[in-house]
């Protein structure tokens with residue numbers, strides 16, 4: 001399908017209300033547009049649908065294995081898109097990225113880890129889940145982008161912190177960390193034996209004019225790095241979960257693999273078909289998608305950037321606008337916007353009260369309606 005036709009596909013409204021969708025069921029029966037959890041209101045790529053339909057013609061869904069071909073498709077994708085050289089044997093299959101974050105920490109028996117703040121809520125929760133020490137590092141804001149507080153990280157590493165959870169590109173905010181920041185983290189990892197766990201699930205959702213910088217592309221073979229990736233976010237396959245950890249040092253990989261045994265179900269055969277097809281046949285779809293997302297972002301920016309009390313952060317990646325509403329003087333902005341018909345993620349869950357996160361992976365018409373409702377809220381709501 002050519003780019004123009006693909007763009008038309010993204011314009012289509014698909015009714016998800018009766019599809020057991022987490023995103024849409026939250027406001028069931030109410031006139032609220034759900035622009036919160038990170039999945040997209042777009043149909044998955046047609047080649048993926050066809051491949052799934054073909055697999056469904058076989059009536060048996062027993063335990064599966066991941067073929068060499070499937071793993072090769074992941075490796076080729078990583079090389080082509082992320083400039084990461086990885087062999088199939090360096091990939092560890094995971095049920096999804098969030099369990100993978102917890103497993104990575106637990107398998108290495110870490111008792112003291114760090115994470116940036118604000119950040120995707122499940123990353124904040126890992127230390128609590130495992131009942132270990134968690135240190136939050138407030139991100140710095142420079143020229144409209146988040147920057148890493150490297151000095152504090154070094155102090156913590158010198159003081160016994162054993163691991164750092166990274167989100168790259170960062171959610172929320174969509175910042176792609178710079179080579180210099182990533183290199184400095186790697187240097188700290190070497191000096192203090194710090195384990196770096198990099199969640200790169202948004203690494204394919206790069207907006208026009210930017211490129212993903214994977215920690216794995218900069219790391220050396222023996223660096224203590226675990227990079228998590230999946231097709232879930234970029235190809236809208238969150239309900240068909242499957243993820244990978246890229247783990248190059250043999251000892252680290254074997255301990256993670258050993259720990260996973262008996263703790264995870266074998267993979268879902270449909271998820272494997274979907275992922276392989278996405279990585280091997282759907283690059284044009286993804287390119288058209290990121291272009292469409294870029295246009296949605298520009299619409300959002302044009303509509304909200306000059307509104308008093310609201311500050312936008314320009315995302316370099318992801319389809320998630322991170323909006324600082326503290327200037328509006330409202331106690332809980334997400335509640336106010338919900339009352340006006342727009343369901344957003346509340347910044348408090350990320351560690352940033354007064355912010356909201358808006359998922360703009362929806363047809364333009366939906367976004368236009370949501371933005372007009374937000375403007376109405378800003379014009380009329382009295383704190």
Ligand SMILES: Cc1ncc(COP(=O)(O)O)c(C=O)c1O
Nearest residue numbers: 038096097098120171199201232
């Ligand atoms: C940074 C980040 N990691 C992980 C996930 C979820 O990954 P999974 O569904 O594979 O657990 C999300 C979903 O929004 C995310 O934003």
